[in-house]
Amino acid sequence: xxxxxxxxxxxxxxxxxxxxxxxxxxxxxEQVYQTLKEExxxxxxxxxxxxxxxxxxxxxxxxxxxxxxxxxxxxxxKTTSIAKxxxxxxxxxxxxxxxxxxxxxAAAIDQLQQWGERVQAEVIAHQPGADPGAVVFDALxxxxxxxxxxxxxxxxxxxxxxxxxxxELRKVHRVIQRKDPSGPHExxxxxxxxxxxxxxxxxxxxxxxxxxxxxxxxxxxxTGKGGIVFAICDQLGIxxxxxxxxxxxxxxxxxxxxxxxxxxxx
Numbered sequence: 001x002x003x004x005x006x007x008x009x010x011x012x013x014x015x016x017x018x019x020x021x022x023x024x025x026x027x028x029x030e031q032v033y034q035t036l037k038e039e040x041x042x043x044x045x046x047x048x049x050x051x052x053x054x055x056x057x058x059x060x061x062x063x064x065x066x067x068x069x070x071x072x073x074x075x076x077x078k079t080t081s082i083a084k085x086x087x088x089x090x091x092x093x094x095x096x097x098x099x100x101x102x103x104x105x106a107a108a109i110d111q112l113q114q115w116g117e118r119v120q121a122e123v124i125a126h127q128p129g130a131d132p133g134a135v136v137f138d139a140l141x142x143x144x145x146x147x148x149x150x151x152x153x154x155x156x157x158x159x160x161x162x163x164x165x166x167x168e169l170r171k172v173h174r175v176i177q178r179k180d181p182s183g184p185h186e187x188x189x190x191x192x193x194x195x196x197x198x199x200x201x202x203x204x205x206x207x208x209x210x211x212x213x214x215x216x217x218x219x220x221x222x223t224g225k226g227g228i229v230f231a232i233c234d235q236l237g238i239x240x241x242x243x244x245x246x247x248x249x250x251x252x253x254x255x256x257x258x259x260x261x262x263x264x265x266x
Contacts, residue, residue: 009234013039037261043230044257046239065097065143066150067176067183070216071169071206072190074157077218079108081190081244082152083115084252085216090121094149099139100125101132101172104156112154119249122146132156132168133175140179153184166209173210187213188241191228193220199228203236214241217255227264 016039017032026032068085072078079102086096098121102108106128116123124139136153143151155172158165176183189212191199206212217229220243229240240255 009231040261041257043234044240044260046233061149063182063185065148066185068150068152068186068188069184070153070188070190071155072157073202076190076192077244078157078190079111079154081216081218082154083119084244084249086121086152087119087249088252089150090119096121097139097143097148097151098123099136099151099153101135102154102156103128103130103132133171136172136175169209187211188216190216190218193217196228200231203232203238207236212238214239216242218244220245
């Protein structure tokens with residue numbers, strides 16, 4: 001985990017820790033240990049960051065339908081994470097529509113439809129190879145007509161270095177804004193917790209393309225993983241929103257900075 005935090009963030013962390021040790025006159029190792037955990041938690045907590053969608057304490061979204069654009073590279077666990085999020089929202093009584101905008105792979109459409117049946121969420125899909133923007137437009141139109149609370153958009157898993165695919169993602173973003181100038185209300189980047197330093201590059205590229213607003217850390221089913229989120233939060237100011245801890249639909253939890261840090265030291 002330590003190697004994933006990155007040189008710049010580690011240097012900042014050590015500087016803050018040394019300053020507190022000096023200013024507060026710490027003498028005992030236990031005090032320094034606790035202060036280190038506090039500083040790590042502070043990096044991740046980021047109170048108020050990216051809360052344009054989830055800030056309502058009563059559980060209602062700031063927009064209807066709320067539009068969640070989900071992005072990430074191949075193999076990150078994106079489609080499974082979408083299903084988990086849909087399951088969680090439906091458990092709160094929300095009506096959810098899924099948009100199968102990953103038209104690049106026929107299997108991706110089938111996979112989302114299978115998950116849709118499993119979590120009982122309606123899926124709007126076109127044929128493989130169709131225009132992803134058209135799928136998104138139809139999904140948003142359906143959401144308005146059916147009074148849905150939220151639309152979750154699956155997008156093609158793409159390498160962040162593929163310029164043409166990133167431009168396609170920008171087009172989807174523009175389609176959303178034509179339907180609702182305030183959307184998307186969340187751009188959720190799914191990251192594999194085991195990715196390491198490459199995850200920081202992914203976050204930078206996707207943020208440049210569509211302004212990522214939060215992270216979902218997938219495959220966090222073991223300790224010593226996910227250290228890269230410290231660098232992403234510290235350098236890019238993007239908060240972690242959810243963590244995936246298994247393969248079942250219910251294996252999704254809100255991210256709690258204190259719990260994450262404690263688990264690293266367990």
